Amino acid sequence: MMETGDSYSKESLKSKGFKLLLKLSNSKKFWKKSGDDLMKAIEMRRKLSDEPPKKLHQKLIIKKGEMNGNYYYELRPNQKNNNKPIFYVHGGAYVYRISRLHWNFLGKLVDKLNCPIVVPLYPLAPEHTYKHTLPFIYELYMQQLNTTKNQENMIIMGDSAGGGLALVLAQLLKEKQLEQPEQIILISPWLDLSLTNPEIAPIEKHDPFLVRDGLIEAGKMYAGMTDTKDPKVSPLYGELNGLADITLFMGTHDILAADARKFVAIAKQQGTSVHYIEAAKMVHIYPIYNFPESKIALKQIVDKLEGKA
Incomplete structure (x- = not known):
């Protein structure tokens, strides 16, 4: 099933204003960096805290865990929950930590769904490659799966690079002949690190965020010596x-x-059920922002996980 975003046809003022701000601040210059300049920019961004904000601690039960030298968070509602657990893999081009934007979005999910969420703080590139990151994601997922009462209801979810990693996790489960999660939710996933698709070029001039050059370099950092x-x-x-x-x-x-x-085209050819929601004029990871369109997307996610869509 595909939705082309008719309900988004009149772009909100908030979305327009946000894109104008990005344009005026020349935000794309970041992903035009390479080499030492890109590394310096990455180091600057990493100075931002990856801890859940204080207001989230006031609303939720938050615990920090450790596995093999890597950390993760568990978010739970204050009241008893029997809802579907979510395993959420954050984005950040494989080089950035989880952000306040992610935490705020996850807080909304817990509030709306009354569900627990596990958030891995996975090893980042260039210090680490997928050979370190993927085993941690898999082992943590299996640990959570084996300790939850609702194994059959587990949800795998991720955004951007985390969306790509979430899908790789599902493919790894299949490869190991293990049970799939109940559902997979992907928000603007990065599905091909090479970014060689010729259809990218006409979109790039409209994208106020992303530029191929810097992303390709970040992808190579994560892949290491692997193609x-x-x-x-x-x-x-x-x-x-x-x-x-x-x-x-x-x-x-x-x-x-x-x-x-x-x-979407390949997955459907191979018999996988995909509900594709493409929102007109929306930017990268738009569902986790606070536009009117983001609120629509959040409701669609909640409805999907509650079986209403």
Whole structure:
């Protein structure tokens, strides 16, 4: 099923204003950096805290855990919950920590769904490659799966790079002949690190955030010596049959839309159920912002997980 975002046809003032601000601040210059300049920019961004904000601690039960030298958080509602647990993999081009924007979005999910969420703080590139990151994600997922009372209701979810990693996790479960999650929710996933799709070029001029050059370099950092088209880093090239039902959110002003469309076509050919929601004029990871369109997307996620859609 595909939705083309008719309800988003009149772009909100908030979205327009946000894109104007990005343009005036020349935000794309960041992803035009390379080499030492890119590394310096990454180091500057990493000075921002990856801790959940204080206001989230006031609303939720938050615990920090450790596994093999890596950390993760568990978010739980204050009241008893029996709802579907979510395993959420955050984005950040594999080089950035989780942000306040992510935490605020996750707080909304817990509030709306009354569910627990596990958030891995996975090893980042360039210090680490997928050979460190993927085993941690898999082992933590299996630990959570084996300790939850609702194994059959587990949800895998992720945004951007985390969306790609979430899909690789689902493919790894299939490869190991393990049970799939109940559902997979992907928000603007990065499905092909190589970004070689010719359909990206016409979108890039409309994308106020992302530029291929810097992203390609970040992708190579994460892949290490492995080809960036290897399925372990670019799930677009992995087997797409036999996966759980997938819901994928994408904006048309996001360069990753080109590969999302390609993914949807291939997945459906291979028999996987994909509900593709493409929102007109929306930017990268638009569902986790606070636009009117973001609120619509949040409701769609909640309805999907509650079986109303």
